[in-house]
Amino acid sequence: MMDVYFIIFLGLSAVGAAKNYDGYQVFKIKPEAEGQMEKLRELLKDMRLDVWKEGAIGQETHVMVNPKLLVKFLHKMQKIDLQTDVMISDVGALERAESKAMKQGSESASFDYSTYHSLAEIEAWMTDFTANAPSGIDVTKIKIGESFQGRDLNLLKVERNPSVTKPNIIMIFGSHGREWISPATALTFLNYLVSEASALTTYSWHIVPVINPDSYYRTTDAAGEEKDRLWRKTVSSHSITVNNGTKTLTCSEGVDFDHNFGRMWVGYDEKAGPDCSSETFSGLEPWSETEVQAIRDYVISTNVAAFVDIHSYGEMVLLPYSYTMTKVPHFDELMELGTISASAIESIDGHTYAVGHIPDLLTMAHGLAIDWTCKDEHILFSLAYALRDKGEFGFLLPRDQIQIAGEEFIAGVMAMVNGLP
Template structure:
């Protein structure tokens, strides 16, 4: 048994060496697959986590608990070694969710391109904008301009900074004149740029709040601060090069490996491992210093410019696992003093989401509900910006498509997210002291 475990580690190390030496910009995922395994015990779970860390597997659904599935992307040259490793730890009954990642990317991009061409001429207003497809950065910018122009009495568009490559980062602010103080909720999307569903869902969500009388009260009850597209450089890369790019596009200490994981770069418990990586080639590289990334630094400065505790809630939007996570995320068994209030709000959001299409969103402290992750947005907004109701949403799905969620799920996901945010708005409003 001991020798098998040693062989497992040696095999994983050989995979890791191959990855470290071979990471480049990848424009083709031909032959890549997505595998699904279900660890049945804590021991299997730990060994799977170890394989993932050593081999730097790209998990699409993280291994979090025994009995729950985990999914990860596999390169063609990894298949035999990973098959052996999984069999060695008793996980020979794995399934292949996606047999060819590139085939799905090609199919989706063709369909999206054709749909965009057909609908482009009608996208002249917030109401007629096509919310059923994904949009590149230029069209998201256009959407923000339309919102600011059509709802100019209550909407302001602020540039909060620029990305590493010089693209503007905008925030939309929705405020109504009032003689009384009102709660303020901040929401961002697309810090991980391959998670297209995040921006697509929030565009739909705010369209509903702006144009649907059923949700107009959400604009009347609360002031909203909204960044639809934070990692614009990376998002552009996912449209023009590597569809599954995750990080920023900054140059780092390695000439071969570009970018930093923005959700490991915040100045809150930064660089603690496990949960982030000092390896520039890792998908969870935490960066050379805290807030080294222009996107993170500008957003942090913007939030802090209003003062501690100015916002009553902050939601950062991710995919894909169907989770609602709250602090602390950086360390297991680290419980915040607001744990009860955070859990109460998260449960209300989860219940509201389930009532829409029956989708289950598991909620809890991030470190134990998913995995420890240091330098996260959510820990920073809670610990540094003093925003008690700090949550990270992981939108659809639970592994079938992962980061390649089909466009026909945008609106249903947006409907779920909207009801979850409405539940949060109600909770914040009820507990607002002014």
């Protein structure tokens, strides 16, 4: 089965010209004061640069720069007296190496958990995984909705003794297409669940390997000009009427999945209009994305003990809230769980995950899933992981780190879950 999908993947990739990242560079910048942070944000917005990671004051911000804008960018950075260090000297070169490794891994006769897979391969794996569950373990594939382009949004429910009611844990992977290590880790974790009996003793697991399949498809399977390895958002197009019906706004460049949840959503400046091209554009209205609606409805219909959202990159355990400097009332309890999780992760390969309040590690953000689940749905144990690495490769994490990243996540999550009251 894998060989069939491999042929399809190669055929699609050969058509047309994918977005070319040759010569693109990623820079590290570390503002040390509020004034520097404000100037940096203004510069990044004016130049419409792709921010890979926006850190808080004293933390690194990572930004990708088009070679055509490189001289202008460096000149402006010098004017605001901020140092830039090269993190990735040629994004295109890394992308080509990654693509070659992906194709080689797809030629394996059996499913290879140590490589990245196309959406078609992941969907085929989900079908096989469900059909071939070990004796005594129930794996059910549940369609929870459809993507903007009509793809099934599939959740895998894994449990033992389904007649016995257990607390439910919901985990979503692949919110952003370019974060390939997230779906890869989902498959590794699911394989662990059916291999380790003790993991199913206490909880029922509900896992969405790719919650934003249109976006992931665009980074893997898509052909021609549609293919873009670093696409982040959904691929939706929306229109809305404003000014008492006198004006119609249209955005066709997708929405950031992470910023579209409920009343945590923050709208656009009505005078300036929506910034549709922004990587963090939150949509013309809350709940506009079918993918966001699907996970919302599933969460509401399920008695959830914990909600976990898995991203890359940065090596962090992130705790709500993100939309305010105010921490959740039970922050100390979450901090203890996060610290236990980070300690377990470090024991695997020495990587240290930072644990803390999102605005202290990154920046304030609105519309995040974990804020909504925690505040509105009262799922107290809502948190997010940012997987490998800290910045050497960013979203282009090499294939040879997939397995160890998965082992770290398994250790960290199971330590956290075992610490739940």
